[in-house]
Amino acid sequence: MAEQYTVLEGAESFHFEGNRVGVLVSHGFTGTTQSMRPLGKAFADAGYTVCGPRLKGHGTHYEDMEKTTFHDWIQSIEEGYQWLQKRCDTIYMCGLSMGGTLSLYMAEKYSGLKGIVLINAAIEVPDMETATTMKDTRFIDAIGSDIKKPNVQELAYEKTPVQSIREIVGLMEQVRLDLNKVTCPTFIFVSNEDHVVPPYNSEVIYKEIQSEVKEIISLKESYHVATLDNDQAYIIEKALEFISKH
Structure with a gap:
């Protein structure tokens, strides 16, 4: 019988x-809905219907995540x-990190x-590509909680399964090949300093998508998990503006 994992408090899907x-709001790789809940709540307060799914294998235990594929995350x-x-x-x-990849x-x-x-969407992370070649390593250190604001913690796994890194690399490769199929209005937030996803990812996305309406904005006071960082209010304001405009 498959082992049952309980969902961590704060990691549940929200509607x-x-x-x-x-x-539709999506959290990122090894993260949880906790990182997107403030945005989800702001969208709901503005009157919108909001869904924030917990991606399969996330918000439970990293050994649970290890068993999932990127197709499971897409299905979620x-x-x-x-x-x-x-x-x-x-x-x-609206998506953060791999949530941005899934949005694309x-x-x-x-x-x-x-x-x-x-928000700091990922299509190419050289460190992850390097990690996929590890033969005898099952887990590496966590990538979560890259936040500039003091005393703010992201609810994320304390270890990252190497198998899951292979999955996100596969997803990023597939999404990158089809960027020219993106034609809808697109708003891109990119942190100037990000220790997880190199900021050039956002530049590549901006150049390669075929959207007539597209905008890219720098976040100067946040690291990777910008939705929980110093620019949170600014992201909410600009995202609401974008939705009401288009």
């Missing part, structure tokens, strides 16, 4: 019922998208997506 405009997002489709006429997506994937695949907001 807010609102109007006919939906926002697609289920959230379907939940919103039943309630909304228009859907936007959805924009590549679903022409119905009205717009995407990317």
Whole structure:
């Protein structure tokens, strides 16, 4: 029988019922919905219907994550998208880190997506590519909680499965090849200093997507997990502006 893992407190999926405009929000690799809850709540307070899925294998135990593939993570997002489709006429997506990668994937695949907001999205992380070649190592140190603001902790795994790194690298490669399929309005936030995803990722995304409406904005006071960092209020303000405009 498969081992059952309990979901960590604060890592649960969240849903807010609102109007006919939906926002799908996605957390990142080894992280949890905790990193996106402030944004989700802000979207809900603005009247939108919000879905923040917990990606499969996340928010439980890193050994649970080790068993999942990037197809499982896509499925978690697609289920959230379907939940919103039943309630909304228009859907936007907002993602942090691998959540940004998944937002790009959805924009590549679903022409119905009205717009995407990317926060330090990942399409190429050389350190991760190096880690995939490790033969006799099952887990490496954590990548979570890259936050500039003092005394703020991201709820994330304390170890990273090497097998899961192989999965995210596969996802990034696939998404990068199809960036030219992204045509919806896109708003990109990029931290000037990020110790997880090199900031040049956002420049590549900006150049290669085919969206007529696209904007890139620097975050000067946040590291990788910008949604929990000093620029949180600014991200919320700009993301709400973007959704109401498009």
